[in-house]
Amino acid sequence: MSDTLTRTTTEAPARKPVPARGSGTKAVLALARFEARELALQIPVVAFLALYLGLTGWSLYKNPDDFPVLHDVDRATQSLPLLLSVMLFVCVNRAVLRSRRRGTDQQFDVLVVEPWRRTVAHALSVVPFAVITALVVLAEVYWAASRPGPAGHPSPAELAVGPLTVLLSGVLGVLLARLVPTVFAAPLFAIAAFVLTGTIMSVSGNPHWLQWLGPVVMEIGAAPLPSDLLGRPAGWHALYLAGLVVLMVCLAVLRSGGRTVPVKAVTALALAATVAGVYGQSPSESEELRAARLEATRHPEKVQSCVDRGTAAYCFFPEWETRVKDWQPVVQGVQSLAGGPAAAARLTVRQRVDARYGLESQGSLEPASEPGQVTVGTRWGGNRIPEFAVGVASVLVAGDEESVLDMCDGRVVTTMWLALRSQPEPMTALRNLRIDDSVKGSAIVLAPTDPLAMSTEQTRIVSELLRRPRYSVIPKVKAHWRELTAPGTTTARVAEILGVPAAPQGTKEDDSCAQ
Amino acid sequence: MRAVAVPGPDLKEPTRVRTYPVVRALLRPVAHMLPHRALAAGSVLGLLLAAVPRLYERPDAELGVGLLRAAALAFALGAAFLLDDPARHITAAVPTGRAVRVGLRMALVAPLAVLWWTAALLLVPEAARPPVGAMTLEAAATLALALAAATAAVRFSGQSEPGLGAAGGLLAAAVAATLLPVPLGLLVPVADPGWDSAHQRWAAVLAGAVLVCAYCMREAVRPNASRAALTSPSGTSGPPRR
Incomplete structure (x- = not known):
């Protein structure tokens, strides 16, 4: 009995199936x-x-x-x-x-x-x-x-x-x-x-x-x-x-x-x-990266390539080549409404970005001083489209982006009309462009670089013009282009040229930038 | 086998167990049975988190709010294990109701919670300390939510150790709270204009959690049918068949 037991226990491990x-x-x-x-x-x-x-x-x-x-x-x-x-x-x-x-x-x-x-x-x-x-x-x-x-x-x-x-x-x-x-x-x-x-x-x-x-x-x-x-x-x-x-x-x-x-x-x-x-x-961040970011911010032309389409040259960072076909209609739309030399003016649309502060913060883009240069950012779609139209229109009216800063006279009306009339829904675009989302009163208007200021009177004239059919305004703009875009033309004079009735008494404003 | 006459209870007058002596008798064993390790781990982690702003040179109130919230959550996660009682199915048969036993556990932890929260608030440097009243409300609501989750798990699932589920639920609720849309947000920054209205919502959370807790502390009159079919509360025999 005990012998069997011993044998069984000693033999047991040998019989354990070896896993395959x-x-x-x-x-x-x-x-x-x-x-x-x-x-x-x-x-x-x-x-x-x-x-x-x-x-x-x-x-x-x-x-x-x-x-x-x-x-x-x-x-x-x-x-x-x-x-x-x-x-x-x-x-x-x-x-x-x-x-x-x-x-x-x-x-x-x-x-x-x-x-x-x-x-x-x-x-x-x-x-x-x-x-x-x-x-x-x-x-x-x-x-x-x-x-x-x-x-x-x-x-x-x-x-x-x-x-x-x-x-x-x-x-x-x-x-x-x-x-x-x-x-x-x-x-x-x-x-x-x-x-x-x-x-x-x-x-x-x-x-x-x-x-x-x-x-x-x-x-x-x-x-x-x-x-x-x-x-x-x-x-x-x-x-x-x-x-x-x-x-x-x-x-x-x-x-x-x-x-x-x-x-x-x-x-x-x-x-x-x-x-x-x-x-x-x-x-x-390495020194090279910082230098490259500074270079792209200050001298984007060194890393960009340009293509000519119509009256404008479009310069873009390498990955944004496909955007040219989206920018072109906006430029053409605005320029077709302009008169005088501006209708055929040579523009340079340059893509710019402020890369100095890395990925988490950015400064606003400085207005470019070169005549005929329009800035476009790296974002597109939505509100960026009318903003770009404002940029194009203001350069056509003022000559370059820096001069837009002291544009507070009747030229604001011309600029805003050009920019908005080229948009499919001008009044919606006006509302979206203004920081307070209003279509009445004075407000700040967004643009790719520095914003524009619209006074109450200018807002009234622009919305009045946008309500009229295109063909009744376009000939007047083309015919009086030189006066409409001359520095110092008052808002009241622009309203008169474009046939908008004067504001009721007591709401007159002056056009100074101090407002 | 010879039948033995066992003296039965006096059926004419139902025995009403006096609560106070029972509580006094239970005090020591219940204190002994509390999940000390979970509570200690939650408290220590909470205090460590509350002390983090001391590492900063110039801590601000936003940092203090974030870390105090995390600290309160850590303590509440520890407290979610408060009702874990491996012997629950055995003690289900004793005449002392669940409300007394659970209430006693909560009462034993309450002074600890108050002390702990005071220490946590004091650990946050003065410059980073957010409004104390509002933060206390948030901490109380978080703790109440943890206890409500645990009592609800006990009542509705009959688990003996509902802590892990309650803690998981609380953690999920905390993650979900970070995703709440702005008008319903709970985790608002101090400078936010919606701080006061958010704390009205916190008060509502606290009230809701306390109500759930109070409701779930009693035993269900009828045990959950699906569970009752499987196990008896005392684990000795199946339920009587009808």
Whole structure:
């Protein structure tokens, strides 16, 4: 009897079935699939995935940004995945700790799948969510690229940040669960991480290397810059995030007992990649970048190429070549209404940008002093179109942008009529151009460079003129062009020439710029 | 087996358990059973966050507001675990109602919360300290929301440890609050003209959370049917079949 027992016990290990090669991987994948499905059934994950999809869809539907700048659009895809990341972090952490909470850790000890394989499976369970994020990001960029008039190219490294953030939060949840196996650690860690990255690290006054240690560095606020002036270490940052993801997985695997040579090798490799990423993204703006930004601001002609279309030459930064066909109709529309020499005047439309202050702040563009030069910004669409029309009209009337500054007389009426009459909906354009969105009283009018001031009387005359049919005003403008554009012509005289009845007594104003 | 006559309760006069002696008897064991580690972790993290403005040379009130909000959330996340009670299904059968047991837990934590919040406010340097009354309202509402989530989880799902779900819900609510449109915003900056109206909304949140808490503290007259079919509250036997 005892002999049999002894034999059985000694023979038992020999009879244990040796798992076939590759079955470990299969088990891990099966477990990962199961855990991914479990995650997808968690209410917070579902809610925040829906929120992410909803907000993205809503912003695409609500503000269909025509004329997008694709090397800015790529960066705008990075912040919303953080919503999903927070919830994934908490839920993955909870999933890893499930067996501990339910007291089934001991049962797992008898199964063939080792704890480290379970860790890998949990880390892999986040992958479908990263894939969903990647698809959403691609859809956003595709949507932007299919809008009218896109400029520039999206950077793959910037696009990768969203999915990598989702992946990182998931594997961080796994690692945290392996390091601190208590359920209350994850929510508190999320708060601490949010404050650390959101409040402390990414404040714009902080050193460059500290800002870039955070997962998402937005840098928005300024008008789009040419892509070579962005100065964002996007590639290094993507490498940093990818290295961090692999490093976190490896640390979690090492922690749960998978201390094999390949794992250690991958850990070392991931650590090296992370360090390389940090090293690459840390240096702040180089002298060359600053010089290039200054050059593009002060002497854009050195980096721009120009094309001649009709009466104007259009000069643009390399990525905006497609915009010429959008600028041309505006220039032609305004110029066709002008009379005298202005109708055939040679204009130079030059794209300008103030790149001196980087991506987060900008100064207003200085008016150009060259005669016949019209400034156009890097943004287009919406209100930028009538603003550009005002710029063209004021240069046609005053000769150059600098002279527009002391234009407070009747020429304002001529300028505004030229600019607005060429627009499809003049009164709407007038309302949008004025800072207070009014069509009565005095107001400031936006233009690509310095704004214009309209007095109450000038506003009244312009709206009166816009109400009349084009053919009744155009001949008068062409016939009296010289007087209408002469400095010192009063508003009252312009009204008289164009046949607008004088204002009632007591509302007369003088045309001085002092108003 | 011989039948033993067990002296039954006096059925004519229903036994009315006096609350005060019960509370006194419960005080020590309940204090012992509080989730000390979660509360301590939340409090310590909260105090650390409140102390962050001290690292700055010129901290402003906006920084103070952000960090005090994060600190209050950290404490509330710890407090969300307050009702975790692995023995809940066993104690469900005792004559002392859930309201007394839960209320006792809350009452034990209340002085701690007051002390902690005072310390957090004092840790924020004077220059960065936002209006104290308004911030206290926000902190109270956050804490009440955490406790409401925990009591609601206990009442409606019958979980013995609702803390993790409540904390997750609170965290989700906090993330969602950052996305609220401006006219409904809760997390407004100090200089914002909508500061006062936002705090009226905070007061509404507090009132709502307290009401939910009060409603959910009592046991349901009838246990949740779907859960009752699976387990009995005391975990000993199935419910009587009708």
